[in-house]
Amino acid sequence: MSGWRTRLPAVTGHRLFWPVVVLVLLVAANAIYRPSFLTVEIKNGHLYGSLVDIVRLSAPLILVALGMTLVIATGGIDLSVGSVVAVSGAVACLHISRQPDQNSLGGVLVALAMAFGVSLLLGLWNGTLVAVIGIQPIIATLILMVAGRGLAQLITSGQIITINSDPYRMIGVGHVLTLPFAIVLALAVTLLVAVLTRRTALGMIVEAVGGNAEASRLAGIRARRITLLAYVVSAACAAVAGFMMTANVSSADGNAAGLWVELDAILAVVIGGTSLAGGRFYLGGTIVGALLIQTLTTSVYAMNIDPQTALLFKAMVVIAVCLVQAPAFRAKFRRRRATTGGPTAPTGEQRKEQVAA
Amino acid sequence: MSTSQLVERPDRTTRWRLPRRQLPVLVSLALLLVMYGIGVSQYQAFSNIQVVFNVFIDNGFLLVVAVGMTFVILTGGIDLSVGSVVAMTAMVSAALLRDGLPPALVLLIALLIGPTLGFVMGCVIHFFEIQPFIVTLAGMFFARGLCTWISSSSIPITDGFWTSAAQERIRIGENFLTVGVLITVAVVAVAAYTLAYTRLGRNVYAIGGNPQSALLMGLPVGRTRIAVYTISGLCSAIGGILLSFYTLSGAPLIAVGMELDAIAAVVIGGTLLTGGAGYVLGTVLGVLVLGVIQTLITFDGTLNSWWTKIVIGGLLFAFIVLQRLLGFRKKSLSTR
Numbered sequence: 001m002s003g004w005r006t007r008l009p010a011v012t013g014h015r016l017f018w019p020v021v022v023l024v025l026l027v028a029a030n031a032i033y034r035p036s037f038l039t040v041e042i043k044n045g046h047l048y049g050s051l052v053d054i055v056r057l058s059a060p061l062i063l064v065a066l067g068m069t070l071v072i073a074t075g076g077i078d079l080s081v082g083s084v085v086a087v088s089g090a091v092a093c094l095h096i097s098r099q100p101d102q103n104s105l106g107g108v109l110v111a112l113a114m115a116f117g118v119s120l121l122l123g124l125w126n127g128t129l130v131a132v133i134g135i136q137p138i139i140a141t142l143i144l145m146v147a148g149r150g151l152a153q154l155i156t157s158g159q160i161i162t163i164n165s166d167p168y169r170m171i172g173v174g175h176v177l178t179l180p181f182a183i184v185l186a187l188a189v190t191l192l193v194a195v196l197t198r199r200t201a202l203g204m205i206v207e208a209v210g211g212n213a214e215a216s217r218l219a220g221i222r223a224r225r226i227t228l229l230a231y232v233v234s235a236a237c238a239a240v241a242g243f244m245m246t247a248n249v250s251s252a253d254g255n256a257a258g259l260w261v262e263l264d265a266i267l268a269v270v271i272g273g274t275s276l277a278g279g280r281f282y283l284g285g286t287i288v289g290a291l292l293i294q295t296l297t298t299s300v301y302a303m304n305i306d307p308q309t310a311l312l313f314k315a316m317v318v319i320a321v322c323l324v325q326a327p328a329f330r331a332k333f334r335r336r337r338a339t340t341g342g343p344t345a346p347t348g349e350q351r352k353e354q355v356a357a
Numbered sequence: 358m359s360t361s362q363l364v365e366r367p368d369r370t371t372r373w374r375l376p377r378r379q380l381p382v383l384v385s386l387a388l389l390l391v392m393y394g395i396g397v398s399q400y401q402a403f404s405n406i407q408v409v410f411n412v413f414i415d416n417g418f419l420l421v422v423a424v425g426m427t428f429v430i431l432t433g434g435i436d437l438s439v440g441s442v443v444a445m446t447a448m449v450s451a452a453l454l455r456d457g458l459p460p461a462l463v464l465l466i467a468l469l470i471g472p473t474l475g476f477v478m479g480c481v482i483h484f485f486e487i488q489p490f491i492v493t494l495a496g497m498f499f500a501r502g503l504c505t506w507i508s509s510s511s512i513p514i515t516d517g518f519w520t521s522a523a524q525e526r527i528r529i530g531e532n533f534l535t536v537g538v539l540i541t542v543a544v545v546a547v548a549a550y551t552l553a554y555t556r557l558g559r560n561v562y563a564i565g566g567n568p569q570s571a572l573l574m575g576l577p578v579g580r581t582r583i584a585v586y587t588i589s590g591l592c593s594a595i596g597g598i599l600l601s602f603y604t605l606s607g608a609p610l611i612a613v614g615m616e617l618d619a620i621a622a623v624v625i626g627g628t629l630l631t632g633g634a635g636y637v638l639g640t641v642l643g644v645l646v647l648g649v650i651q652t653l654i655t656f657d658g659t660l661n662s663w664w665t666k667i668v669i670g671g672l673l674f675a676f677i678v679l680q681r682l683l684g685f686r687k688k689s690l691s692t693r
Contacts (some may be wrong), residue, residue, distance in 0.1 A: 077490070135677050138435070138490070139630050143677070146617055147670020153663035254663075263494055276488045306509050312502025319481070319495045328486040 015273035016285055018324045023292045030299050046175045058294030059186035060241035062287055064261055065268040066193050067234030069286045072269050074230045075210040075278025076130055076137030081238040081265060083148025084119050085258025088239035089246030090155040091115040093163050102165040116239050123235025127228035152254035162251040172247030182244050194283050210278030264293055271321050381627025385642040392649045400656045407532045412648035417541040418599040420644045423619040424548045425592025427640045428585045430623050431565045433632030434489040439593045440615030441500035442471045446597025448504045451512035451607025460518035468594050475590020479583035504609040511608035514601060523602045537599045544595060549637040565632025621669055622647055625676050
């Protein structure tokens with residue numbers, strides 16, 4: 001980190017270099033296509049603009065991806081987050097819809113607490129399957145991915161529950177201190193997770209478990225408990241994301257809420273440089289990944305391309321970013337980067353954490 | 358393992374060895390029979406042979422796709438792109454037929470796209486060492502995107518060859534089968550033969566059991582791995598053709614989530630998700646179990662469709678725990 005000569009390759013070799021480049025390119029393309037894209041203005045004391053919208057819409061994905069990052073760091077994967085999103089939204093909306101006064105803050109809080117509790121139970125179920133019974137994570141969470149969707153439909157009786165509750169809508173579209181509430185919430189959860197994992201030993205313990213669960217257990221870490229915790233945190237994050245998504249549209253749809261969000265979240269984590277093999281995680285990278293995915297989706301909408309065709313672009317961006325980050329791919333082109341990339345990664349992470357804190 | 362077998366009493370090992378490998382498949386079979394028995398005892402019409410045939414007719418494409426998935430899972434990989442490839446194949450054939458291409462050419466093109474995508478994904482997985490999960494996920498997005506790029510609405514198929522293939526009824530006594538079922542049976546037979554008796558099949562099991570030792574033994578790990586994803590692509594393509602026979606149209610959002618059904622069928626069929634153990638026959642049973650669940654729920658009438666998902670989830674859980682218990686036994690035997 002001394003002088004430009006050593007810093008430049010450190011910057012281009014940084015694992016976030018390419019994702020950030022793609023993100024900037026996307027924003028630039030949008031700005032060229034529609035010059036008003038970059039303007040951010042204050043109306044009625046609230047912040048408005050396309051950029052703000054992108055961040056607001058990516059808030060649920062950021063939350064889900066944060067939990068996913070921790071699970072992936074332990075060497076696992078959580079496919080059930082989409083179903084947890086649906087279940088938490090369904091439970092909350094069902095409880096609110098049954099109240100005489102849907103606008104009462106107390107009732108909404110009870111609904112949120114109930115939904116949150118159910119989600120924690122679902123996370124505990126996942127964690128128990130993986131950590132205690134020892135089932136492969138991808139399969140253990142596949143169970144809840146399939147059954148959870150059915151559960152959500154069971155809760156909503158297969159219908160779309162529409163609610164009319166101002167406090168609940170606040171979670172999705174409200175504003176706090178000029179910022180959309182969803183952004184504030186996502187930011188708060190991010191900071192909480194960052195502080196808990198990077199300012200305490202917890203993050204390192206999680207990485208140790210992901211690197212080698214048996215070795216970390218022999219070193220005195222309660223590996224099972226950490227794994228279990230990761231799945232519970234993931235479900236909790238998904239629950240909050242579920243509140244946001246259902247509050248955005250003021251209705252809960254057991255079938256469509258949070259559909260494919262697990263795939264987007266995994267993509268966000270991988271784009272952010274966290275290996276699916278576990279043992280390392282980068283929260284900053286995950287957030288860049290989530291923003292990248294949402295920007296891509298929004299730009300495709302803005303350019304009047306069929307939303308389904310957006311998947312085509314997503315596939316290309318995903319494969320490009322993954323290829324560029326794959327050590328084997330890099331090694332084929334530049335042999336030196338593979339060796340210099342390793343040591344610079346932790347310092348970059350430390351620097352980012354200082355900026356964040 | 359081999360030394361411990363020599364030490365142990367031979368009668369005990371031979372008694373244990375056979376069921377342990379086939380037990381999950383036997384459990385699937387028992388489950389299938391029990392569910393069929395429940396159906397027959399509850400509903401009179403259930404005992405009609407046509408009900409069994411209908412399960413095959415309605416799930417033929419899923420069966421073909423699940424067979425391809427079995428190959429991939431046996432090597433320890435996973436293929437999330439199958440549902441989208443099925444939709445893409447149906448969509449491409451529908452679009453090309455609409456443009457007036459001869460059916461034979463359309464069939465050829467449609468059957469080539471899936472394997473090509475599978476081949477490319479296999480190459481990326483092998484040469485760049487990216488996780489199969491991510492690569493096939495990108496493949497899934499790609500194929501699904503391509504579907505809507507072709508058309509955002511459903512395209513009907515009116516071609517003579519397709520409609521005759523779809524409406525042809527092969528009578529067996531009072532009951533009938535479709536052309537699709539025959540193709541499905543053929544695919545299953547070829548796949549079962551390939552896995553059990555060919556060099557490729559043995560390589561698949563070896564790589565799933567332990568890729569490291571497979572490599573050290575000089576087995577073509579890369580070639581096999583790429584072949585497996587190509588096979589899965591081919592099976593999805595055949596599944597797509599069968600689906601277009603079944604629905605006589607190509608729709609961009611058809612077969613969404615089919616990869617989950619296929620994976621569930623493979624697991625319920627007793628194939629280990631870590632790879633190395635499993636049979637095509639198990640997958641057939643797994644698909645039949647899913648089909649019978651749906652038939653039961655249809656017959657009942659009062660249960661809603663979401664119960665299918667919950668029951669499938671419960672079955673997945675039961676079978677995975679069963680595998681896990683068998684795994685424990687294997688472990689304790691080998692460490693002894």
